[in-house]
Amino acid sequence: MSKIAIIGGGIIGVATAYELAKLGEEVILFEKNYFGSGSTFRCATGIRAQFTDEANIRLMKHSVERWEKLEEELESDIVFRQTGYLFLAASEEEVEAFKANIKLQNKFGVPTRLIDMDEAKDIVPILNTEPFLAGAWNPKDGKANPFKTLFAYLFRARELGVDAREHTEVVGFEREGDAITAVKFRSNGRIESVKVDAVLNAANAWAPLINEMAGLKRDLVPITAYKHQLVKTEPLEPGQAEPLVCPPSWNDAYIIQDGEDGGIICGAGIEHKAKSLDDYEPTYDFLRGVLEYAVRIAPPLRYAHIVRQWAGFYAKTPDSNPAIGKLLDNFYIAAGFSGHGFMMAPAVGEAMAELMSKGRSSVPLDWEWYDPYRFERGELRSSAFQIG
Ligand code: FAD
Known part of the structure; x- marks a missing residue:
């Protein structure tokens, strides 16, 4: 079992925490404000597989299949409705x-x-x-309640042992070579640190600041x-x-x-x-x-x-597709979701958890398409079709 830190208590961080705990990993989840306070609680509730490129269509087809079973799995009414x-x-x-x-x-x-x-x-x-x-x-497209969905994931994640902390801001890392060894965080005005085996940057709009804390260029993933x-x-x-x-x-x-x-x-x-x-x-x-x-x-x-x-x-991001994948040996990112992070969370949470825990995933997520290093290489994808 590894100890995995997740930075960001939006729907992506919380869904990934839940999926990692299901795989038996020890998870510590940091949210600097309150859970959902970033983009998640401000979203328009929409969930769709109507995209205009193969990668996003396949990912969202899988995500909708997960949404269809989520109320049962999380044992909670998240008001998922397939209203098209x-x-x-x-x-x-x-x-x-x-x-x-x-x-x-x-x-x-x-x-x-x-x-x-x-x-x-x-x-x-x-x-x-x-x-x-x-x-x-x-x-088959639809909508769900972002408040109820996030809290349903969070409740189950905590039941599975996730240490989910709000009002706890990550302020830095300890790094040895290409590996992050500890996360430093501020809680109740005190700076503390915790040893970790891996880290996920799920801080969405704040993700470039987290990358910089990890010693990477702030605009490596330009969000x-x-x-x-x-x-x-x-x-x-x-x-x-x-x-x-x-x-x-x-x-x-x-x-x-x-x-x-x-x-x-x-x-x-x-x-x-x-x-x-x-x-x-x-x-x-x-x-x-x-x-x-x-x-x-x-x-x-x-x-x-x-x-x-x-x-x-x-x-x-410059092509409106998220950055999902590995940035350093044990430092990962799932951020820059434009107008699609809520709908993608069930699939992305599952895929990220499998990648971090097993090194591979069965989710139809095209890792090359979402590669976080594509911007540095100047390989933009066709722009993901936006809107909620
Ligand atoms: P967030 O919810 O932004 O979470 C990131 C979290 O990281 C924040 O809570 C932040 O406080 C935390 N954080 C930052 N720095 C630190 C730190 N140093 N330490 C600890 N925590 C930190 N998506 C859809 O799928 N469907 C829609 O219909 C839709 N409509 C939208 C409408 C609007 C008006 C908006 C604004 C967005 C909409 N979206 C929609 C997009 C969707 O809301 C986001 O893509 C999604 O919520 C992103 O989730 P996240 O977990 O990546 O990020």
Whole structure:
């Protein structure tokens, strides 16, 4: 049994801690703030296998299969609902692009199909069908509650013996050659250290700072925090917009109805580089911009009251694909998840745990595609299709 430290108590760190404990490893998990306080509790809840490249489609197909069994496995209602994702094409060129994407997704067993606007209206009663020609519809995509999911993983991880510490900030490492031998952390104002056999950097937007602490170049894995925001309406009758509905050519604007309280979450690709790693202030520009899109997608929303607006980070690499893999002998990274870390967590947690514990994984995760050294080599991947 090895002692493994995980830095970052977001969904990736917590899911990996749980998977490592299942494999019998001793795990210490550090979160500098409270669990979920990074991007995880700020996300739009969406889960989809509708990507536009093989690596992300295959990873997400596996992840959705894990999501399907997660409530039973974690013995907790995480409000996972397969209510689908509906992408909308506003031009003939987009319809052709959708067809090509659908073909690729079908090739890997994802059951997306092209639907007409009558069917789209049946699925989303408040949809404005007029501007659109067709939809790409995968009923197996879905959504889950990020709060309940993280706490369900955390609860089970602790039951399996994970030492999960919040308000405990990692501040440095001891390193011998290419191996990390100890983690230094601040707790209750005191600096302490613990000997470890391996370390996972799951600090998302903060990951470059952790890499620097490990003696690596800060921009070896270039991750930049972009401020993304959401607004949520008052509760509406269930069934109005259950799938995530998105016309990608409208600045990736989307709406999705909360599977529990019925409020409609509205997002868009209106992003700004975060001024700092605590730049969480929501902006009026976003509120105005996102609502213009939302009421064009679903006109009845003009009568709904907005009850919340919040901001978080898309931690983005230059190709919007995460960095997953080994950086030093016993120092690993799974970070830079852009808008997809929540949906990918079941698969990535499983894959990382297997890699760290057994040196290999049965999860269909293309390690070369997500190789954290690809940026240094100048080998960017095709950009992962973003949005929640
Ligand atoms: P985080 O949740 O950010 O966790 C990293 C943690 O590391 C933080 O809690 C931080 O406090 C901690 N940390 C940092 N430094 C230290 C240190 N020195 N010591 C200890 N701890 C440290 N994804 C989806 O899949 N579907 C969606 O629909 C979706 N919608 C989104 C909408 C918005 C508005 C935003 C902002 C994001 C959205 N995302 C979505 C993205 C998703 O939220 C993230 O990709 C995911 O939560 C990343 O999880 P993580 O565990 O990697 O990072």
